[in-house]
Amino acid sequence: MRSPALLNIVGGLALISGTLAFGQPDGAPSGSITGTVLNEASEFVAGARVFAIPTDGRAVHHPKSAETDKDGHFTIAHLDWGTYRLFGAKEEDGYPNTYMSFYDNQTISQCTLAQEAPTATAIVSIGPKAGIITGTVSDATTGTPIRNATIRLWPWNYKERPLQMSAGSPYRAIIPSNQPVGMEVNAPGYETWRHLGTGTQPETIPFQLKSGESLTVNIALQPTTK
């Protein structure tokens, strides 16, 4: 993947002025961020959710957010002074939450609100749509479905950040598209399954799906030999 330092900061009319404080003197936050959500085709996205995540050390329980209107516009109001990164999602249409590093599209909008600059505008990029891998997990010798398998997915160049999920049979995995993703499947009593290339000594290779693409992968696990 990439280091935070390589984040592509876009949009956001950022302005830092004076000492940042949480809220106004009367305690009523009044900062706001307005903006537009665009997809990978630079089209407006209606019904997307935009989250304002503070970058100044605050933890989050319920970050302020807003939904885009039919024209893809949003306004997140009542924000305390501070710096925010904006993340978008519209999961029902295949756009995963980009605050999750596994689905990070490496495009982040960042805005700073202060008393001298209580409003900001931003463009939030979501997409590409995730890819979806579905299939079954079964015993290679008997064909019996295996319901206690574990699927491990990882950005191909960032194996230390896997996403792990239990896999019933069938299973459904949502992966970032347009980038290579590794996948392996484990279950007690079976050899680890890996996605192998072709050839006499095939090596593990990644999946790479296009935006919104679905792929069926039926997995047959070999019982371990005693």
Add this chain to the structure above:
Amino acid sequence: MVHLRDRLVSSMGQIAALAVLLFGGSHSIYACNPSYANGISNDDTYVYAETNILDPDGNVIADVIVYDPLGNRYELDGSLANGSETTNIQLDINGMSGTWTNDGVTWDGSEYVPPPAQLTVNGPPAYMQVVQDYQNICSGCTTTVARVTTYQVMQANGTNVGNIAICETLSDSMWNCSQSAPTVDSLACGTPPGGTTSTGQFTDIWSLNANNFTPVGCGFQTATDVWKRANIDGSFTAFGTLNGALMTTSTTINGHTIVGASTDGAMPMGFRINP
């Protein structure tokens, strides 16, 4: 109905009308009967949908009264003329909002074909249920997780509440990291509330949202988060209580712990969370 129709037709396209139900006694609105009770009729020009609000015993407790944008009052005597193809009538009934859906009317060349008319009254929120729950590393973090959970706020009768104003009463405690405890971004009751979607949903994100807390795995060992409706009169109605923990590498919500980037341990879809 005919005299009413004539009066309504000129402004029907504009009616985003406020309808007020006047009813006496101590009946509470239980669920709105989608009422085809008196059916839908049509004539050459207009579609009529008739409905009543019934109490749990099936007794008629109210008829609909509509005010148009000019403030004209129409007693509908249990029926409403709707000449528009796209008008939904917004209702506000003793503080509870609802929508009379009567759109999508079609004309087949000889008569209007009405869709089912349905009056839905949103009662108070009673509980919330899980729509989606998963966890991953937060953006820009190395090991710190973020748990994203979408809830749907429900009425006692099992239908969602639609758009309502919401807030939370949050208490994080038993901090055990070496560093000072961070402040927490939340939607505190008493500040401007947030809102649910038209299907009663909202998305929560729990994360310490930083890399600098040590030792790995530390955090708030106890987190209590009570979700409430922010009522117009300034009071709050609780509809979901979350109890758990918010740590750097794991989170727990109502007994469901997710460790690291995973969906394992997540609350299943439909998991009910009570006030």
